[in-house]
Amino acid sequence: MQAIATTKVSILRGVTTDAYGDEQDTDTAISTGIPASLTEQSRRVTTRDDPTPRIVRYAVARVPARTDVLDQDRVRDERTGATYIVDAVSSMANPTAVPDIRLDLRRTT
Template sequence: MDASVWGCVMQAVATTTLAILRGTTTDGYGDEQDTNTPIATGIPASLIEQSRRVTTRDDPTPRIVRYAVARVPARTDVTDQDRIRDERTGAVYIVDAVSGMTNPAIQVDRRLDLRRTT
């Protein structure tokens, strides 16, 4: 389904469009594999990749951790473990978490915590 059908309105400024990929199949050995079947395309999104220096008490050596966050329109059908493809760059991410703030006056953007797979 094309995002233009939904009349998407976002509070965040869109930097790209996304395709949501969902579904699995079984290969010849009986192993489950993700499919690249898009359930929606052309979804406007604000996608930001960032890095952070982290240390732990057990290992004080600093490490650089990269992560990505996307914001999509409130009614976007996306769930944990879906995959999304950045239609501008072709990068694929797995959705680790979907969240959104509650607002009684307006529907707010959904926040997607992402992990890059390609």
Template sequence: MMQAIATTKITVLRGTATDAYGDEQDTNTPIATGIPASLTEQTRRVSGRENQTPRIVRYAVARVPARTDISENDRVLDERTGATYIVDAVSGMANPTIEVDRRVDLRRTT
């Protein structure tokens, strides 16, 4: 059961293959489909030491049920919009009484 209010359903994609040139390519092997998720895209203004010009960075965060099989470098397909994201990080808070949602930091690829 999820604590966050689901805004979409997602499919978790995993796996790689080698092409004819020996390069690694992602495969779109679904590990799980129809997973309820609270997915939000946000923006942040950032500037670095090398370049003081502020720029806008877009990122996304999803909340999924606690036992969802998802890990870094997986890909997430938003079943509602068709957008694909790469999983940058997966985390969750420790709670001794209930299972809490997992936070998934995402970077949009399409």
């Protein structure tokens, strides 16, 4: 891993159906103890239609290459217990080294 790890995370995957037929996420961990660099940031956002500034919070994580993580998986920070939904998974192309995987996250708890 090229980024400096700040925590360890678990990758959660899976859904089930409740008594009403609605899908619910399960907390089935497919991987645990994965070193990750996790940062939360905020940005002040305005639009032309609504010039009132809003604060938008988002998180970005970097995990080692070849980590089994997909869009819509959930990531649980093992240090704080916070859970995030993976919005996007990306990685840069590098011919000499295997780069970390970048996860764009949205906090759920």
